[in-house]
Structure formats: C-alpha cells, structure tokens
Amino acid sequence: MNKDYYAVLMAGGVGSRFWPISTSDNPKQFHDMLGTGSTLIQKTFQRLNKFVPTENILILTNERYNDLVLEQLPMVKQDQVVLEPAMRNTAPCILYAAMKIQKMNENAVMIVAPSDHWIEDEEAFAKDVTACFEKCKTENVLCTLGIKPSFPNTGFGYIEFDKSDQSQIKKVDQFREKPDYETAKEFLAQGNFLWNAGIFMWSVKTIVQAFQNYQPKQHQLFLDGFSTYNTSGEREFIANTYPSAENISIDYAILENSDAIFVLEATFDWNDLGTWGSLYDKLDKNQDNNAVVNAKVLTQDANGNMIRSKAGKVVVVDGLDDYIIVDKDEVLLIYPKAKEQDIKQVLNKVKETFGEEYA
Structure with a gap:
C-alpha cells in the first residue's frame, strides 16, 4: 500500500x-x-x-x-x-x-x-x-x-x-x-x-x-x-x-x-444519503414498494413508504402512501416523503415544544 x-x-x-x-x-x-x-x-x-x-x-x-x-x-x-x-x-x-x-x-x-x-x-x-x-x-x-x-x-x-x-x-x-x-x-x-x-x-x-x-x-x-x-x-x-x-x-x-x-x-x-427519500431510493423494496429497515411489516393499501423501527418490531400500516415512518424509543415520526426537506424545521419545533433531549 x-x-x-x-x-x-x-x-x-x-x-x-x-x-x-x-x-x-x-x-x-x-x-x-x-x-x-x-x-x-x-x-x-x-x-x-x-x-x-x-x-x-x-x-x-x-x-x-x-x-x-x-x-x-x-x-x-x-x-x-x-x-x-x-x-x-x-x-x-x-x-x-x-x-x-x-x-x-x-x-x-x-x-x-x-x-x-x-x-x-x-x-x-x-x-x-x-x-x-x-x-x-x-x-x-x-x-x-x-x-x-x-x-x-x-x-x-x-x-x-x-x-x-x-x-x-x-x-x-x-x-x-x-x-x-x-x-x-x-x-x-x-x-x-x-x-x-x-x-x-x-x-x-x-x-x-x-x-x-x-x-x-x-x-x-x-x-x-x-x-x-x-x-x-x-x-x-x-x-x-x-x-x-x-x-x-x-x-x-x-x-x-x-x-x-x-x-x-x-x-x-x-x-449522498442526505434524506429519508434518498435512503428509500437506495434500499430494496418489498412487493408493495415499501422500503423496510429492521421492522417486521404488515401492510394493507400502503405503498412507497420508508419504514424503520428497532430490530424485530412489528409495524402495521394501512392506507398510507409515500410516507416516512420512523419509530425510535420516545419519538415516532409519520411524515410525507414529499415534505422531507422540512424535517429540519419540524425538529426545531420539537426542540422548542418538548426540549432538547428529543433532538
């Protein structure tokens, strides 16, 4: 070398x-x-x-x-x-x-x-x-x-x-x-x-x-x-x-x-993995075009979602298309993929409302 x-x-x-x-x-x-x-x-x-x-x-x-x-x-x-x-x-x-x-x-x-x-x-x-x-x-x-x-x-x-x-x-x-x-x-x-x-x-x-x-x-x-x-x-x-x-x-x-x-x-x-949407693009999708990390997923009428949870957690989604669904300890985010650039602002609102410990 x-x-x-x-x-x-x-x-x-x-x-x-x-x-x-x-x-x-x-x-x-x-x-x-x-x-x-x-x-x-x-x-x-x-x-x-x-x-x-x-x-x-x-x-x-x-x-x-x-x-x-x-x-x-x-x-x-x-x-x-x-x-x-x-x-x-x-x-x-x-x-x-x-x-x-x-x-x-x-x-x-x-x-x-x-x-x-x-x-x-x-x-x-x-x-x-x-x-x-x-x-x-x-x-x-x-x-x-x-x-x-x-x-x-x-x-x-x-x-x-x-x-x-x-x-x-x-x-x-x-x-x-x-x-x-x-x-x-x-x-x-x-x-x-x-x-x-x-x-x-x-x-x-x-x-x-x-x-x-x-x-x-x-x-x-x-x-x-x-x-x-x-x-x-x-x-x-x-x-x-x-x-x-x-x-x-x-x-x-x-x-x-x-x-x-x-x-x-x-x-x-x-x-560049800059957003949840870019991560969705990179991951393999299941038969309903959902990208899943760690979760065990059951979906009904749910397409194009980015779903992530702790390993092995069961996540059931019905009637949602093109959403970011992220479950982490004391925070659950359910947010439209189309608005992913606004997550920074959402984070600031969470800090103001609930405190820095969630950020």
Whole structure:
C-alpha cells in the first residue's frame, strides 16, 4: 500500500434531516442506516482502507463524537482523531488536517471524503481516487470527483467542466450553486455538468499553498501552531486558536478562487444519503414498494413508504402512501416523503415544544 496516500474522513455533521434516528448526540454517520450490519462511518473507513494505510486515515469530527469514533473504529488510534473545538465549516478543518499530514509526510497526497455517503462499487471508487492522486503527485492541481446527473436535482451544487477538454480528468470552468429546476434542466441539456459530491483530492503542498494564496489570514493562523502539530502541545494551541478561524466552506475559500481545478466523472454508483427519500431510493423494496429497515411489516393499501423501527418490531400500516415512518424509543415520526426537506424545521419545533433531549 502506498505510504504517501492519506485520507481525511469528514465526520462532524449532525444529519438533522434523518431525525429522529440521527440526533446531535448520535448523528447518522454512526448508524447502520441501511441495515447492512455496518454503520456509515465504518463502511467509509473500510472503503478507503483498501488503498490508504490504516494509520494514514484521519477522522475529522467534533469533540463530542470522539468516543463514538473510537468505539466504532477500534483500529484507529486517538492521535488519528482530529477534533474540532468549534464548528467552523469545512475550510479551517481541512487546512488543519492538511498541515498535520504535511508535517508527517511532505510528499503526501490526500483525499477528503464525507463519512456518510453510499458507494457500492468500491473497486471503481479506488481506481478513480488513485487516478486523481497520480495527477496530484506530478501537477499542482486540485481534483474532485463529479457524479453524472441522472435527473435535474435541485439539492446539489454542480460542477461545470470544459467541453473541449478530451482528457479523462477535465478542467473545471466553475462551480455552480444549487440551481432551481429550470436551470438544472438546462445544465443536463448542456451535457458538461456533474453533481458536486464533495470528494476532493490534492497534494498537501498544493492545498496548503492554495490557502496561502487565497486565504492568507487563515493560513497564518494555523501556520503559527505548526511546531505543535502531532505533539502534546497541539491540543492547547487548537483549543485557543480554532474558535477564531473564519467560518467558511472549502468551496468558497479555495475552489471558487483557484484556476487549477480538475474533475473526474465518477465510474461508481453514488448516493449522498442526505434524506429519508434518498435512503428509500437506495434500499430494496418489498412487493408493495415499501422500503423496510429492521421492522417486521404488515401492510394493507400502503405503498412507497420508508419504514424503520428497532430490530424485530412489528409495524402495521394501512392506507398510507409515500410516507416516512420512523419509530425510535420516545419519538415516532409519520411524515410525507414529499415534505422531507422540512424535517429540519419540524425538529426545531420539537426542540422548542418538548426540549432538547428529543433532538
């Protein structure tokens, strides 16, 4: 296995659209969302571990999830868990992780990957990532994986690439914000747009240099602690410094400024598992087109539902179509799939009405 290959697993999100299973104490990446026997973070770690050495995989997460990470990934040592003392979006934590890796190995190339996506063809994933790694090793470029759109999705950002570029890894013209439906249809018709999956590859030298060029203040802030990284002094420096980092995404901080970004169209199936509906799409369905996780189900005149309960619980549904039905301890959610984007607001109302302990 290549010792210059590193991975940074992003595992700090709360996944509130998967409430009530995903809560602020135990978010979706630590759950077996598909009933496979492995949690999403375990599946992601295993997928990366096929071509990245175990000790070269860092887990970026919030301090409150440290114990969950160590419990679910027993092969990971404490110093591989990079803890954010404050939520500051994706740019500061990626810079921090890149500098830690740079101090370990200045020839490193790294992948930044969310911990909660679903990818079935792991061989194809490894092949795509290593193709980008090889480009990043020899050129000062930033690479990303794009997903061929299957419909005009308004929930994803898009990557517009250079139509005239005949190479496998193509030059990116620009990143586009989440579009409205008509704009998304135009993107698909043009044929040179991919979904932005939020999976990035670069050498540590190139990404740190990009921060120096486009985010000099942020770069200096973390550079001041370089001597402490991977030592006993790191924790104190980060605790004191991190909260003053600018709250900004990697997209705004770096990707929208750089003119050296390339995209490879992914050759694998991908699902971002962002909502109950996307989970429904991924799961096998029974004869009534219901997707079931853990429950023992009896249905009558009930179609297209996403049903989840504790293992072995009997769930009887009659006369409901296209609903999300999730039973978890002291919360039962019965909600139309068509309104799944509103679950965040529902969660806020539950907090206001009944208290934080249900969130």
